[in-house]
Amino acid sequence: MTQQRTLEMQTFTQYRRLKEINLLGNLTIEHYELPNGLQVAIVVDNTTPIFSYQTWFKTGSADEPAGHQGLAHLFEHMMFRKTSRREMGEFDRIVNSNGGTGLNAYTSRDQTVYFFTFPNSKIDLATDLESDRMTNLMIDSSMFETEKGAVLTERNRGLDDPNRFLWEEVYKLAYTKHNYKYSTIGEAETIKNFTVEEAQDFYRTFYTPNNALIIVVGDVQPEAVMASIADRYGAMEPSEPKKRNVVSEPVQSEDRIAAITHPKAQTAMIAKVWHIPKMEHPDYPALAMVGRLLTSGKSALLNERLLNKAKVTSVAADAYNSKDEGTFEFFAQLASGESFDDVENIFNASVKELAEGAISDEQILIAKNNLQREIYRAATTPAALARLLGDSFINANDLSFQIRALDRIDKVTKDDVRRVVAQYILDAKATTVYLRPENKN
Numbered sequence: 001m002t003q004q005r006t007l008e009m010q011t012f013t014q015y016r017r018l019k020e021i022n023l024l025g026n027l028t029i030e031h032y033e034l035p036n037g038l039q040v041a042i043v044v045d046n047t048t049p050i051f052s053y054q055t056w057f058k059t060g061s062a063d064e065p066a067g068h069q070g071l072a073h074l075f076e077h078m079m080f081r082k083t084s085r086r087e088m089g090e091f092d093r094i095v096n097s098n099g100g101t102g103l104n105a106y107t108s109r110d111q112t113v114y115f116f117t118f119p120n121s122k123i124d125l126a127t128d129l130e131s132d133r134m135t136n137l138m139i140d141s142s143m144f145e146t147e148k149g150a151v152l153t154e155r156n157r158g159l160d161d162p163n164r165f166l167w168e169e170v171y172k173l174a175y176t177k178h179n180y181k182y183s184t185i186g187e188a189e190t191i192k193n194f195t196v197e198e199a200q201d202f203y204r205t206f207y208t209p210n211n212a213l214i215i216v217v218g219d220v221q222p223e224a225v226m227a228s229i230a231d232r233y234g235a236m237e238p239s240e241p242k243k244r245n246v247v248s249e250p251v252q253s254e255d256r257i258a259a260i261t262h263p264k265a266q267t268a269m270i271a272k273v274w275h276i277p278k279m280e281h282p283d284y285p286a287l288a289m290v291g292r293l294l295t296s297g298k299s300a301l302l303n304e305r306l307l308n309k310a311k312v313t314s315v316a317a318d319a320y321n322s323k324d325e326g327t328f329e330f331f332a333q334l335a336s337g338e339s340f341d342d343v344e345n346i347f348n349a350s351v352k353e354l355a356e357g358a359i360s361d362e363q364i365l366i367a368k369n370n371l372q373r374e375i376y377r378a379a380t381t382p383a384a385l386a387r388l389l390g391d392s393f394i395n396a397n398d399l400s401f402q403i404r405a406l407d408r409i410d411k412v413t414k415d416d417v418r419r420v421v422a423q424y425i426l427d428a429k430a431t432t433v434y435l436r437p438e439n440k441n
Contacts (some may be wrong), residue, residue: 014234027045027385029389034233038214053127053215062178064182075112078137079133083136094125094129100118107184109179109184109322123228127231127233134212165262166262173433177250204239217382257432265435267334268435280401284408290328292370305350306332306346312335354417359417379403
């Protein structure tokens, strides 16, 4: 047996290929798993000599127990500090000095994601950097207190944004049982009270290979990527991540309304949400279509009736999906002198038209094209495609879900639109929050 054949066999035993998934055109996902549970998705795209490297941990703010909100986001900050191998600031310096771009991270309800883009010759560097901070992060009292201070500053700065303040109030009111009611960034008191021991326990529990997905998209060779990943991550021990305590949100039986003010708001804003099923539900494509019929493109109903007539300065409507359940959301920032009643009446009349089928086949076709164009556009850049795959994996446990949704979108009919508007909006109860500028007189 040749040395090369022996090496190939040794490499093969370090991971297994789960399946190949067709995407768009010649793009396919190669899906692998290491013995320790680490999953890897690779998409080869030779368009440009770069690759996006993303690490998705299946843990977000909704995994935090009551009274401990904010640790997932706080930990996102911690991961950019020092490890047992690298001093503070060295991670950033290495990425930047090797042509890396887009180094960042974010925490949401259901996941925490770390990402950067490198020239195609740097795959070994990428795996070395990310595997290092997955297992060698240094957590000490001084560093922890510094990061808590940074997060508290970020929280206060965020609440200075009227839009962000509005949406925090919306979710607090819309969810009565599910953890989606809590702010992703956490509350000030809980952030202040976190201990080093809690952070270390969080790291050991959730930042483990069997709670992670690595996505690599770009000009790479899958065999080389997997050999590098198996070498860097293969010896890591899996853990038993704590299962999320999912409390189903009760059916909303009443309209919920709140009126708030904000000292930095210049104009009034309104946000309305209705509960909808999670992304895997068959009604997801039709609900997504409703959002496009209302606010995507010049001919969209609310764009014509609100934006183009200068009643609002901003308007949006969309199905917002998360792992456990979602919301259909409407938002408008009112122009000076406009009233909430007028804006709501126009919104209500527009959705009633959809429920009555008072839309043309051309409008349906335009909305389909706009929604499909968004997905196709995301597939043209490594970082955006990787995020599309990651969101699909987290929300639907299917890497290709949103790509495969293209076919389901194409099959959405006017009757489907009528039905979901009636069921999830007109016949359901809404949560509405009105935000006005604070009266300074």
